[in-house]
Amino acid sequence: MENANTIVQQDLASMCRQLETELGAMGGRKLLITGGAGFLGYYLVQVVDFWNREFRPSEKIPLTVFDNLIRGLPEWLAQLEGQSAIRLIQHDISRPLPDDMDDDFGFIIHAASIASPTFYRKHPIETMDANVNGLRHLLEYLKKQQASGQYPPGGFLFYSSSEVYGDPTPDQIPTAENYNGNVSFTGPRACYDESKRYGETLCVNFARQFDLPIKIARPFNNYGPGLKISDRRVIPDFARNILGNQDIVMLSDGKPTRTFCYVADAVVGYYKILVNGGKAEAYNIGTKTPEISMAELARRMADQAKQLFGYTGRVITTTSDEKEYLVDNPNRRCPVIDKAVNEIGYCPQTDIDEGLRRSLLWYQGNPVAEEA
Numbered sequence: 599m600e601n602a603n604t605i606v607q608q609d610l611a612s613m614c615r616q617l618e619t620e621l622g623a624m625g626g627r628k629l630l631i632t633g634g635a636g637f638l639g640y641y642l643v644q645v646v647d648f649w650n651r652e653f654r655p656s657e658k659i660p661l662t663v664f665d666n667l668i669r670g671l672p673e674w675l676a677q678l679e680g681q682s683a684i685r686l687i688q689h690d691i692s693r694p695l696p697d698d699m700d701d702d703f704g705f706i707i708h709a710a711s712i713a714s715p716t717f718y719r720k721h722p723i724e725t726m727d728a729n730v731n732g733l734r735h736l737l738e739y740l741k742k743q744q745a746s747g748q749y750p751p752g753g754f755l756f757y758s759s760s761e762v763y764g765d766p767t768p769d770q771i772p773t774a775e776n777y778n779g780n781v782s783f784t785g786p787r788a789c790y791d792e793s794k795r796y797g798e799t800l801c802v803n804f805a806r807q808f809d810l811p812i813k814i815a816r817p818f819n820n821y822g823p824g825l826k827i828s829d830r831r832v833i834p835d836f837a838r839n840i841l842g843n844q845d846i847v848m849l850s851d852g853k854p855t856r857t858f859c860y861v862a863d864a865v866v867g868y869y870k871i872l873v874n875g876g877k878a879e880a881y882n883i884g885t886k887t888p889e890i891s892m893a894e895l896a897r898r899m900a901d902q903a904k905q906l907f908g909y910t911g912r913v914i915t916t917t918s919d920e921k922e923y924l925v926d927n928p929n930r931r932c933p934v935i936d937k938a939v940n941e942i943g944y945c946p947q948t949d950i951d952e953g954l955r956r957s958l959l960w961y962q963g964n965p966v967a968e969e970a
């Protein structure tokens with residue numbers, strides 16, 4: 599019988615198989631993940647732990663997580679820490695790096711930021727600081743490493759976002775990496791979008807000027823295990839309604855569209871960028887199809903929930919209490935992923951209905967989340 603735990607174990611095993619070459623190449627070199635306590639951290643961290651235990655115990659990847667735990671310390675990370683080659687350090691990346699930080703990280707993933715629109719609108723300055731000042735601290739570290747020649751950096755991944763494209767003009771959908779975007783720089787989402795854009799500018803200039811292996815990911819709407827039910831993004835919101843046996847509440851007219859990418863597929867893509875990506879190159883990571891409206895998403899989740907739990911709720915529409923919930927919300931978002939497919943072997947595999955089914959089973963086992 600499948601449950602939250604078996605779903606996670608299956609995903610981790612499948613991800614390790616897809617990443618044999620990349621994780622193999624990282625063996626024995628230290629990895630630092632900032633923001634590892636967050637949604638993407640859930641699989642970014644656990645896949646390394648799984649690899650170390652089940653695939654390559656003889657050549658582990660020692661992993662350090664920096665996180666300021668602004669959104670709480672998740673139980674899964676508290677449990678892992680100390681039991682494996684994983685170290686958690688509570689550190690705010692917008693502050694100078696700790697004096698006693700190891701000088702031999704071979705790989706760094708900078709995922710610390712506040713990704714949920716509800717929360718970044720609440721903490722706009724902290725969001726910009728993590729994406730700009732936090733990034734700068736890490737880039738200076740990399741530059742020093744390169745200059746000393748003792749531990750030349752193996753790879754650095756900056757998490758940008760599909761939000762760098764803003765609300766693309768219709769002729770730019772689906773959206774490729776060479777689109778420059780249509781972004782408000784003063785609206786309520788600008789703290790996020792613009793700091794990701796400046797972050798990318800910092801990355802490409804450090805990469806070019808100091809010959810550093812810096813790569814950029816632009817995630818498009820990842821979802822699945824690890825995305826806390828309290829996160830206020832749309833899929834956990836609908837899951838909360840379903841598990842509470844209430845109607846699914848849509849906070850828009852249901853028309854905006856997205857393509858959703860199951861997190862296990864996306865995390866495979868991120869490690870492929872880290873190891874195989876080109877210097878100063880950015881890659882869209884998402885799925886091209888199906889592009890579905892929020893109304894269609896609600897219907898598909900209700901269908902899956904009916905089969906799994908006999909759910910019989912309806913879909914209702916209302917407006918958010920949050921005044922700026924829909925301001926500058928892109929109407930459509932859909933990536934061109936050819937660059938990642940052709941250049942680094944990215945290959946998303948999980949069909950949306952299967953991904954929603956897996957997510958609902960995960961939420962069934964994780965119906966509450968600690969929240970700061």
Ligand SMILES: NC(=O)c1ccc[n+]([C@@H]2O[C@H](COP(=O)([O-])OP(=O)(O)OC[C@H]3O[C@@H](n4cnc5c(N)ncnc54)[C@H](O)[C@@H]3O)[C@@H](O)[C@H]2O)c1
Nearest residue numbers: 633635636637638665666668690691710711713757759820
């Ligand atoms: N999940 C997606 O679909 C998506 C889409 C686009 C971009 N991204 C980007 O990917 C990265 C990870 O996203 P996520 O969904 O896991 O986000 P998340 O909000 O779930 O987790 C981010 C983590 O960063 C930590 N953090 C925030 N500010 C920090 C700071 N100053 N110092 C140290 N830690 C800090 C938080 O405590 C949290 O654990 C982010 O940079 C995000 O902007 C994600």
